[in-house]
Amino acid sequence: MGYYSISKLESFGKAKVLSRYKNLNFIGGGGKKMAEGICYVCNQSFSAANKDAAIEKIVEHMMAAHHGGIWGDAMQAKNAFAKCPVCDADIGKPFAKCPSCGADLIEQYARKVVSRYVH
Numbered sequence: 379m380g381y382y383s384i385s386k387l388e389s390f391g392k393a394k395v396l397s398r399y400k401n402l403n404f405i406g407g408g409g410k411k412m413a414e415g416i417c418y419v420c421n422q423s424f425s426a427a428n429k430d431a432a433i434e435k436i437v438e439h440m441m442a443a444h445h446g447g448i449w450g451d452a453m454q455a456k457n458a459f460a461k462c463p464v465c466d467a468d469i470g471k472p473f474a475k476c477p478s479c480g481a482d483l484i485e486q487y488a489r490k491v492v493s494r495y496v497h
């Protein structure tokens with residue numbers, strides 16, 4: 379009787395450890411998700427811990443490396459913001475800075491476009 383219950387306990391313990399190990403494996407399989415994106419001007423690729431960080435990195439790169447190109451795109455009437463992404467003021471025309479809050483709309487434009495290239 380004594381021996382029987384001990385071996386039963388042992389096998390129970392093993393099963394528990396095994397299922398725990400399986401769960402750990404399952405969680406590990408999910409893995410960390412890195413966000414990746416590219417600069418749509420020069421196709422350089424960037425990766426970061428999450429989507430926001432990746433967008434931040436690429437926008438920073440574009441403002442430094444391709445400011446003139448972004449400016450040209452942002453200044454096209456079809457690319458004008460209807461509303462300022464920062465303060466929500468009506469804009470409707472291409473501006474370099476929001477007339478209401480002074481936000482850099484060239485950078486905001488880059489951010490908007492880059493978010494389509496990050497996944």
Ligand SMILES: [Zn+2]
Pocket residue numbers: 417418419420421422439440443444
């Ligand atoms: Zn680039």
Ligand SMILES: [Zn+2]
Pocket residue numbers: 462463464465466467476477478479480481
């Ligand atoms: Zn604004």
